[in-house]
Amino acid sequence: MTTSGAGAALSHVGKVRSNNQDSGYSGHHLFVVADGMGGHAGGDVASAMALNRIIEADEPYPSSEAAEATLQSAILAANSILGDTVSKHRELTGMGTTVSALAVIGNEVAIAHIGDSRIYLFREGELSQITVDHTFVQRLVDSGRITAEEAMVHPRRSVLMRVLGDVDASPEIDTMTLGTQPGDRWVLCSDGLSGVVDETHITATLTEQLSAQRTAEKLVRQSLDRGAPDNVTVVVVDIVDEPVSDGEPVVVGSASKPVAFALTPSVKKPSLIPNSWLHPGRVTSLGNSHFEPASEDYLDELIEEDERRARRRRITWLVGLIVVIIAIVGGVVLGYAWTQTRYFVGGDADTVVIYQGIQQDVGPIKLSNVKEDTGIPLGSLSDFDRQAVDQTISASSFTEALDIVKRLRVTDDQ
The missing domain is CATH 3.60.40.10 (PPM-type phosphatase domain)
Incomplete structure (x- = not known):
């Protein structure tokens, strides 16, 4: 054919x-x-x-x-x-x-x-x-x-x-x-x-x-x-x-x-x-x-140079990744440290409590903890104060939180 x-x-x-x-x-x-x-x-x-x-x-x-x-x-x-x-x-x-x-x-x-x-x-x-x-x-x-x-x-x-x-x-x-x-x-x-x-x-x-x-x-x-x-x-x-x-x-x-x-x-x-x-x-x-x-010699040199470039790229990416991770971790640490400079007054099951931190949580991570249990019964508060405590009262310092509790105590005594 x-x-x-x-x-x-x-x-x-x-x-x-x-x-x-x-x-x-x-x-x-x-x-x-x-x-x-x-x-x-x-x-x-x-x-x-x-x-x-x-x-x-x-x-x-x-x-x-x-x-x-x-x-x-x-x-x-x-x-x-x-x-x-x-x-x-x-x-x-x-x-x-x-x-x-x-x-x-x-x-x-x-x-x-x-x-x-x-x-x-x-x-x-x-x-x-x-x-x-x-x-x-x-x-x-x-x-x-x-x-x-x-x-x-x-x-x-x-x-x-x-x-x-x-x-x-x-x-x-x-x-x-x-x-x-x-x-x-x-x-x-x-x-x-x-x-x-x-x-x-x-x-x-x-x-x-x-x-x-x-x-x-x-x-x-x-x-x-x-x-x-x-x-x-x-x-x-x-x-x-x-x-x-x-x-x-x-x-x-x-x-x-x-x-x-x-x-x-x-x-x-x-x-x-x-x-x-x-x-x-x-x-x-x-x-x-x-x-x-x-030529084989030149090709070997070119391959070696290419491998060096690849290694430099990997190192650059690794360093960049490490920098990003450090920045993220640093941001988290600084952010958490800032939350611990804040306070608020709220309630637990039956008493008024001063908390250190902020009211929000991030998933399973709690951003607040009990600083002091005042012993003031929630039931002894007026309806207005009880509602305020339930919604939490923010304070910029522990001293300010104590002042808030002092006012609640006075109201409770009356």
Whole structure:
């Protein structure tokens, strides 16, 4: 059985970014998403130049192995183009891009991937993430240090460990070949979707079985409805068991426009290792993220630093909690001490009593106690005095309480 792919591509600048640094492609045999980084000066250039080189590989492939090798070669060639461009235009230093590419060959797909854009497979109602994010937090998830849910809100969630750009002349590209079948739906997207819309909502949209174009539109709309803090690009590929009419390939995002940057090359200077690669943030993070080299020593240092930050946060919370507890306990102690400076005259079962404290209680905690039983029978008081004592008579001091009792005693004697 021979299958083919019918796709759609859509890209949107989002609600925060001033320009679109994503690029997407839906072709005859090849489908690609690239998410550029490098700030306003270079992110759009990086994704556009990379995609324009990679889509030259959109051709019938004799086998999935050949497709896999072709995609890897095309991506490495794109990486060389980016490096050469930066050497001639130093204002673009630090630009880079992610790439997720999928080629359809009969009943198989070849995949090539670097960065944190994603490829999903939707099959028989279930969504599976096929690619692995080349991010710092994914390393933490893989090592069991944090959960996938914690990774979504981790402060270093945008730190990329692998991208195309001007740092590594031969970056490691993940490649694989997987089987596919009619009814499969493949989704390629930038983190403007995956970092904003959770997989439950993505699955619900795919389950509606809309056309590829309508599905892409609805997924982009979901990101926009959630604030779309980043550019969002979606490519949807449907696997069918019938030939697909040869339409024109679709290019979206920054690659759909002429690549424009300064034409005057600057003198190449020795460069520092560019540890700050500007990259669109996710969801609540609107600041610039960055790329860090994926060496094991550096990764260990980054993990150690992250653990130190976590310990500092725990200590800060613990100190804050202790301060709050001390404040509450201190307030209770001071409050109780104040109540013991107050007095009132009331009655017990049959006599007039001077109480120390206040008339109210707090749950099971009594805020008053008997200071002195005067021995004056309640029955000997006038109706007016008896009612006053029953309702209690407040006094600001023990001396004032004794004066009140003295007046009651005089009334009792009369």
